[in-house]
Amino acid sequence: MTEVTREAMEYDVVIVGAGPAGLSAAIRLKQLDADLNVVVLEKGSEVGAHILSGAVLDTAGLDALIPDWQAKGAPIRTAVTKDSFYVLGEAGQMRIPNWPMPPFMNNHGKYIVSMGNVCRWMAEQAEALGVEIFPGMSCSQIVYGDKGEVKGVVAGEMGLLSDGTPGPQYEPGMELHGKYVFLSEGVRGSLSKEVMAKYELSRGHCPQKFGIGMKEIWEIDPAKHREGTVTHTMGWPLGSNAGGGSFIYHLENNQVYVGFVVHLNYQNPHLYPYMEFQRFKHHPMVADLLKGGKRVAYGARAISEGGWQSIPKVVAPGVALLGCSAGLVNVPRIKGNHNAMWSGIHAAEAAHAAIMAGRQSDELTAYEDELRSGPVAKDLKRVRNVKPMWSRWGMVASLAFGGFDMWTNHLFGLSLFGTLKHGKSDAAATGEASKFPKIDYPKPDGVLSFDRLTNVAFAATNHEESQPCHLRLKDPSVPVGINLPKYDEPAQRYCPAGVYEVLTDEAGNPRFQINFQNCVHCKTCDIKDPSQNINWTTPQGGDGPNYPNM
Incomplete structure (x- = not known):
């Protein structure tokens, strides 16, 4: 493919992802300075289309951002x-x-709440302040500056054929440059993953x-x-x-x-x-x-x-990780949206101060400091041992010791256990198939339980079939050559949308098939594949699930 020439647009802050973190950052930036140029790029067909959360919402972050959210009609009732x-x-x-x-x-x-509907409402508040929000705009590449800093992103590339070459309807997309770029892509975002690797942001932190x-x-x-x-x-x-x-x-x-x-x-x-x-x-x-x-x-x-131990360094030159891109979920409370909002607020305040001081494209150390000392730190540090306890000792022990540990943190601000470390990555934790029994699952009855493909239809997911597969194998021989004999190719099971199959040809030989059209963008494959051979990337903008009120 020949070099693509793209137009560029300049902003003060470019935000990738219209979830609670990204929208909170956008709103806070415009609250601080109405003249700042802020853009939010969302890969879903609309704001909220790719938002899925429990969710029981702790409104602490929203209370700080929009204190009169009830009077403004937030869908939180x-x-x-x-x-x-x-x-x-x-x-x-x-x-x-x-x-x-x-x-x-x-x-x-x-x-x-439905966090999808909360985000739709937050987007309305942001637009009323002058934030530009563009749904259906997948961000497929990072744009780096001359000094290795993050300068912007490529968004809106459309019309590639399955072999990666431009088709007759090809649109090259645009480069959107910012003095700072905020990545609020959710869990295991492809750009966040690239930035974390390039700048070694996880070094010194648990996986x-x-x-x-x-x-x-x-x-x-x-x-x-x-x-x-x-x-x-x-x-x-x-x-x-x-x-x-x-x-x-x-x-x-x-x-x-x-x-x-x-x-x-x-x-x-x-x-x-x-x-x-x-x-x-x-x-x-x-x-x-x-x-x-x-x-x-x-x-x-x-x-x-991973919680407190697994939060990477959240800033690098020109870029900051927000929300689930940084990993801010409180596991025992089963909540993360409030921390996502706090991260957006803190990042916005740090960027605003930097821009007012005439800075750009440096590390927003004030954001890092606030995240590790403010309300997010308070929320996550006191529960930091519950997940590693469960992983080491099982459910019953984690209930007893985890409860005790949370009480000592709550009452005295300390833990008798210190800070327990997480072990290996989830991919590395996968054992060999021969060492574990197969599990016999009852057939879905179609009333209470359903097969995957039937259920995926209720996610309203859709991908243009002529585009390149966004689930990329680093080595196409690994699924059948390594994962199948060693692990019984677990991609057949860990994917909740039936994307991966092992089929047999007429000669009885297995082959690996990827039904990327089914993908609901959960990114489990990128996380759990024991060979770390699957790289989840963004499909073209607007594709994926269309959740109404998740």
């Missing part, structure tokens, strides 16, 4: 009225009382840990609906195979969010996270709730779970 936690067995459940947990674990005063979160929206029998009820579970069906748990949130209009999270550091490559989710819905407690209802939406995304 369903207050939590009941908060329950259960450990499940196959046929029953045991409720864990709330009182042993420190006060910050309480969900009362929080709200059950990031991840989970795969899958979610369905159900309309249920009004007689069973309890608006404001929050339920979390652990235990069955995962048992000792993997860490994880579920959430069931009763929102408005007789709808419930039903979600399931599997920690991606599981060893048994035969584990099938999606089928664990489907099996979970057959537990008597869940099945009774959903009986007579109907599923109306489905989606999945990876979740950063």
